[in-house]
Amino acid sequence: MEKKRLYRTEGNCKMICGVCGGLAEYFDIDPTLVRVAWVIAAFLGSVGFWAYLICAIIMPKKSDVYPGC
Template structure:
């Protein structure tokens, strides 16, 4: 059984850096719900922007995790 890997999405699923799309695939959620969650965190807690930037820097792209995509 293969293990799940967390990565940033690429292609049509990517809006800015692909962080929300990658999290949505990892947790099997709708990417729109994850994006709305990030926006709420940005305006309500003021950490959404910093968390997104850190994830964009740390998380690898899908093509780096799974070569050939």
């Protein structure tokens, strides 16, 4: 069994940087729920904004984690 890896989604699945889509695939949940939670967190003291920005910078793209996909 292959180990799950955290990555940013690419293509049609991403909205801004693909962070929420990647998190949703990792935890096997609907990406809309992750996006709504992140927006709520962004309005609560801007922690969500900074967390998203950091994740967008440090998380690799899906093509970097799984070449050929």
